[in-house]
Amino acid sequence: MSALPYIIRKEFQQIFRNKVMLPLLFVMPVVQLVVLSFAADFEFKNLNVSVVDHDKSTASRLLISQFSSSGYFKTEQFFNSSQQALVEVEKGNTDMILVVPKDFEKDRKTAKPTQVQLLINAVNNQKAGIASNYAQQVLNIYNKRNMPQFASSTNAVMPLQVTFSEGYWYNPTLDYKTFMVPGILAVLVTMLTAFLSSINIIREKELGTIEQLNVTPISKFEFIVGKQVPFFIIGMFILGIGLTLARLIFGIHIIGSPVLLFAYCAIYVVAILGLGMLVSTLTETQQQAMFVTWFFMVVFILLSGLFTPIDSIPLWAKAINVANPMKYFVEVMRMVMLKGSGFSAISTHFGVMALFAVAFNSLAVLSYKKTN
Amino acid sequence: MQTAISINNISKHYGEIQALKNIGFEVEEGEIFGLIGPDGAGKSSLFRILTTLILADEGEAEVAGLDVKKDYMTIRQRIGYMPGKFSLYQDLTVQENLNFFATIFKTSIQENYHLIKDIYVQLEPFKKRPAGKLSGGMKQKLALCCALIHKPEVLFLDEPTTGVDPVSRKEFWQMLKKLKQEGIAILVSTPYMDEAALCDRIALIQKGEILKIAPPENINQVYKGRLISVKSKKTYELIQALRALPQVASCYAFGEFLNATFKTDVQAIDPILNELKQKHFADLEWHQTQPGIENVFMQLLSQSQADDSSIKAQKR
Numbered sequence: 001m002s003a004l005p006y007i008i009r010k011e012f013q014q015i016f017r018n019k020v021m022l023p024l025l026f027v028m029p030v031v032q033l034v035v036l037s038f039a040a041d042f043e044f045k046n047l048n049v050s051v052v053d054h055d056k057s058t059a060s061r062l063l064i065s066q067f068s069s070s071g072y073f074k075t076e077q078f079f080n081s082s083q084q085a086l087v088e089v090e091k092g093n094t095d096m097i098l099v100v101p102k103d104f105e106k107d108r109k110t111a112k113p114t115q116v117q118l119l120i121n122a123v124n125n126q127k128a129g130i131a132s133n134y135a136q137q138v139l140n141i142y143n144k145r146n147m148p149q150f151a152s153s154t155n156a157v158m159p160l161q162v163t164f165s166e167g168y169w170y171n172p173t174l175d176y177k178t179f180m181v182p183g184i185l186a187v188l189v190t191m192l193t194a195f196l197s198s199i200n201i202i203r204e205k206e207l208g209t210i211e212q213l214n215v216t217p218i219s220k221f222e223f224i225v226g227k228q229v230p231f232f233i234i235g236m237f238i239l240g241i242g243l244t245l246a247r248l249i250f251g252i253h254i255i256g257s258p259v260l261l262f263a264y265c266a267i268y269v270v271a272i273l274g275l276g277m278l279v280s281t282l283t284e285t286q287q288q289a290m291f292v293t294w295f296f297m298v299v300f301i302l303l304s305g306l307f308t309p310i311d312s313i314p315l316w317a318k319a320i321n322v323a324n325p326m327k328y329f330v331e332v333m334r335m336v337m338l339k340g341s342g343f344s345a346i347s348t349h350f351g352v353m354a355l356f357a358v359a360f361n362s363l364a365v366l367s368y369k370k371t372n
Numbered sequence: 373m374q375t376a377i378s379i380n381n382i383s384k385h386y387g388e389i390q391a392l393k394n395i396g397f398e399v400e401e402g403e404i405f406g407l408i409g410p411d412g413a414g415k416s417s418l419f420r421i422l423t424t425l426i427l428a429d430e431g432e433a434e435v436a437g438l439d440v441k442k443d444y445m446t447i448r449q450r451i452g453y454m455p456g457k458f459s460l461y462q463d464l465t466v467q468e469n470l471n472f473f474a475t476i477f478k479t480s481i482q483e484n485y486h487l488i489k490d491i492y493v494q495l496e497p498f499k500k501r502p503a504g505k506l507s508g509g510m511k512q513k514l515a516l517c518c519a520l521i522h523k524p525e526v527l528f529l530d531e532p533t534t535g536v537d538p539v540s541r542k543e544f545w546q547m548l549k550k551l552k553q554e555g556i557a558i559l560v561s562t563p564y565m566d567e568a569a570l571c572d573r574i575a576l577i578q579k580g581e582i583l584k585i586a587p588p589e590n591i592n593q594v595y596k597g598r599l600i601s602v603k604s605k606k607t608y609e610l611i612q613a614l615r616a617l618p619q620v621a622s623c624y625a626f627g628e629f630l631n632a633t634f635k636t637d638v639q640a641i642d643p644i645l646n647e648l649k650q651k652h653f654a655d656l657e658w659h660q661t662q663p664g665i666e667n668v669f670m671q672l673l674s675q676s677q678a679d680d681s682s683i684k685a686q687k688r
Contacts, residue, residue, distance in 0.1 A: 006475040010464070017463050017502075212459040212518075215423045216476050217448045 003218050007226025015230060021196075025234060029188050029241050034249060036184045037177050047131050050077040050085040050094040057105035059146070063116070066142045067098065072134045082119070089121050096120045096131050108146075170338045177250050182333035183306040185242040190326055191297060193235040193269050197276030198293040199286045200227055201368075206286060224365065228273045235269035236262065246337075255340035261333070264346070267353045268329045274360030275325075281367040300326040325356045374401045374437070376526045376557030377422065381431035384417050384580075391417040393580045394431070399526075399557050404548060406571030406588075407561040408669060414580040415561040416456055419530045422559070423453045436525045449477070452519035456530040456561075458511050462504025466495055466514055469503050470521060477522035487554065488517045491547055509540030516547065527551065529560040533567065545570050565666040576669055583672040588665055595663040595671060597621050597636050601629040602645070604653040613652065619644060622674065631667065 016022055049067060053060050068075040077094060079085040088094040099117035107114040118135055122128035171178045204210040213223065239262065246252040254261060276293065283289040303310060303317065304326040313321070321327055328349045335341035343350075377399040384392040391414045399405040407415045420426045422435055424444035433440045436450045460469045470492075474481050485492070491513045498506060503514060512532055519527060529548075533541040545567060548558055552572075560571065568574050569588045576583040576591075584594055604610045607630065614623040614632050619641075623632040634641050641660075649656040663671075 003476040003478070006472060010461070010468075010472050013468060014461065014463055207462065208455060208457045208459040209461055211425065211455045211457070212453070212473075214425055215448055215451065215453040216473070217445060218476055 002222060004222050004226055007218065007222060008229050011226060011230040015234075025192070025238070026241075028192065029238050030245060032188055033181065033184055033242055033245050037180050037250065044127055044130050044134075045072060046074050047072055047095040047127075047134070048077070048093065049073045049075045050079055050088050050097045051075050052079050052082050052085050052097060052099045054102040055100050055104040059105035059108055060100040062146065063100065063104075063142055064098070067135075067138055070134065070138050072131075073138070082117075086119070089119070092121075092123075094121065095127065096135065098135075178252055178338065179334070180306075181246045181250055181252055182337045183304070183330045185239065185246065186326065186329045186333045187301055187304070187306060188242060189235050189238050189265065189269065190272055190300065190329070192238055193231050193272045194276045194293050194297065195290065196231050196234065197228065197273045198279040198283075198289045200231070201277060201280040202283060202286050202289045205284075220365075220368065224277065224368065228270075228277065231273055231276075232266075232269055235272075236265060239265050252337065254337050256336035256342065260343060260346075261336045264329070264332050264336070264350065264353065267350065267357055268325065271325055271353055271357040271360050274357060274362075274364050277364040278360060278367060281364060300324050303327060304330045306330055325353065328352055375399070375434075376401045376403070377405075377433070377435050377559060379418075379422070379431070379433045382418070382421060382428045382433055383430040384414075384421065384426070384428050391580050392421075392428070395577075395580070395582055396431075397575055397582065397585055399559055401525075401557050402552050402555045403573065404552055404558045404560060404571045406568050406574040407559065407577055408563075408565070408568050408574050408665065409561070409577035410563070410673075412579075413577045415577060416530055417580075418577075419453070419455075419528050419559070419561070423451060423528050424448060449522070450524055451526045451528060452522070452524035453528045454512075454515045454519045454530060454532050456534070458515060460503045460511075460515060460518060463502055465500050465502055466506070467499040469514060470517055473518040474521045479522050481521065484521055484523045487520050487523055487551070490550065491517050491520075494543075509536045509544075512536055512540065512544060516544070520551070525556065527556050527558045529558065531561050531563065533562060533564065541567070565664060565669070568665045574665070576672055578673055578676055581676070583676060584668070591665055591668050592663040595668050597633040598638070598641065599661050599663045599667060600632050600634060600641060600645075600658050601626070601661045602632050602656065602658045603629050604656045606653060610653060610656075613648060617644065622671070624670070631661070633667075633671070 015025075051064055053064065064075050067073045073096075075098075077085075077088060079088075082097060082099055085094065085097045085099075089097065097117075097119040099119070101115065101117075104114055104116070116139070118132070120128045120131050120135075201210075204213065218226075243254065243258070243261075275296070279289050279292050279296075283292060302308075303313070303321045303324050310318070310321060310327065332341075332346050332349050335346055375398050379398070380396050382392055382395040383390070395414075395418060397405075407418070409415055417426070421428045422433055422440060424440050424447050427441065435447050438447050438450075440447060461472070464472065470481055474483075481488075495510060495513055495517065498510065503511065506514060516529075516532070519529075533544055536544065541564070548560070548570075552558060560567075562568060571588060573585060573587050574591065575585045584591065586594065602610065602614065607625065611623055611625065611630060614620050614630065619634055619638040621633045621635050623630055625631075634644075638644075645656065645658055
């Protein structure tokens with residue numbers, strides 16, 4: 001009979017005895033999922049607008065109220081000149097300056113082209129971009145609602161207008177959380193399994209227990225599998241907890257097949273465990289292993305498409321990203337959870353991940369054999 | 373009697389450093405064989421070769437009649453090894469550790485309980501305690517239990533009593549005597565000379581070379597010269613005076629006495645010392661003493677160092 005069950009039992013005994021690790025396994029997914037999902041919200045509300053109204057007319061007041069009633073802007077600061085308003089920008093008190101020129105009302109009534117000026121604080125360029133977008137929308141609505149008076153009074157033929165109505169598929173309310181949760185879950189599963197497996201074999205090396213194990217009849221295969229199986233189970237368990245939380249807290253249902261999701265996660269975890277073990281065989285101490293894993297994690301996460309769309313990254317980065325297993329997992333999570341993709345839609349992802357799993361694990365086993 | 377360990381011309385290099393040079397000896401079944409040598413002498417390397425953890429560069433070795441290269445898997449079933457560093461799981465309890473090592477050898481604690489009974493009785497009150505929280509002596513006893521649980525034919529103990537209190541050391545050696553009666557061959561390394569005296573045979577090892585193999589009671593026969601214990605209140609001056617004498621080969625402080633070794637060709641020692649007493653040291657007293665293992669070891673060590681330096685001098 002194989003010694004495998006006993007090794008696995010021993011690993012679990014050690015994991016459940018670890019007073020730091022065990023709570024972390026349960027607390028980390030909950031905290032990260034909840035905190036990160038809210039923190040990674042790209043919606044900005046209550047942007048501070050400083051108003052410089054040179055016109056002080058009904059039309060300008062209407063425009064300003066259009067901004068404040070949109071829900072995105074707060075128009076509480078008024079100044080007489082742009083210079084004064086800019087001081088507030090420098091102090092960081094205001095996000096945007098709206099300058100309404102003199103004769104704004106008069107020009108609109110006479111159908112002269114008019115302009116308003118928007119000065120946006122771009123220290124945070126993401127925020128500035130979004131503020132500019134919101135402001136455009138507000139101005140569009142204002143233009144539509146307040147067509148110059150002369151148009152109706154002279155019974156002139158209305159110009160043909162094209163109206164856009166937008167519908168967002170797979171995430172109808174454009175809720176950022178719906179978009180973020182599957183991705184964050186993917187990161188969570190990766191981090192836990194990668195870190196745990198990378199320090200595991202090292203731990204036995206550092207404590208010298210590997211010396212005692214090596215003189216027993218345990219084969220290398222049994223040793224490695226016995227080490228990886230518990231983390232595999234933990235990885236799947238984390239996915240289970242995460243999906244439950246996504247449903248309970250964020251009301252996100254898996255539209256596709258949960259079985260498909262777990263099946264993909266299984267292959268993914270095997271690949272990541274292989275990577276973790278490779279790190280473990282190439283390093284000398286737990287500290288080194290942690291830092292190396294951390295390096296990989298940061299690159300994986302930033303290029304995974306979790307926070308930023310990866311379609312816009314440069315070609316060379318895209319080439320690197322082909323080797324980023326997390327990218328595939330984040331994609332599959334979103335596709336299956338939000339879009340309900342079936343196996344045929346993600347079969348390439350399956351193939352690639354299977355390749356990763358085989359490659360990482362073979363490299364790890366080879367490197368382990370060399371060092372021992 | 374069968375040969376439990378046979379070593380033939382084993383050599384091992386680590387880069388430039390030669391850890392073992394043409395080592396060869398045999399250990400019989402039911403024999404306690406001691407390896408005595410300073411740190412870095414190559415004891416642990418020899419252990420690691422015999423326990424199939426590393427391969428020798430040259431030479432052959434057999435453990436329990438099996439080749440360490442070809443039959444390493446079978447050897448692992450039949451040997452017990454206690455590394456110099458405590459290598460059990462510190463976060464597992466006494467019982468869990470023992471159980472784990474029993475199960476991976478496909479046996480159970482009950483099956484070989486008679487072997488570990490005397491030791492385990494002392495561990496039993498702490499069986500729920502994590503191994504990392506045991507005292508040094510208890511840790512060693514647990515490690516011995518774990519190494520014995522599968523009833524090995526040969527036991528390898530690498531400095532098993534380093535850092536252990538004298539009482540536990542004594543108990544530990546009593547256990548080894550019992551295991552010897554079970555027919556288990558034991559290869560043990562130790563830096564303690566009093567423990568060396570408890571072995572059936574000892575090998576003095578230095579810089580990867582074996583200086584001498586003999587039963588501990590015979591090892592003093594190789595001592596060259598006559599050893600005299602000398603005492604005076606003026607210890608420092610006495611040491612200087614003795615070392616200055618042409619008839620004295622060496623002189624070391626040894627407790628409250630000085631151990632002076634007189635060269636083999638010196639016939640009468642008393643007149644020399646009497647002269648000293650009359651001249652400078654009124655309170656001088658002396659007696660002849662039997663060289664211990666430590667004295668032999670020191671002498672062999674200084675000889676091999678002298679050889680080394682003369683070789684180096686010749687090369688120049």
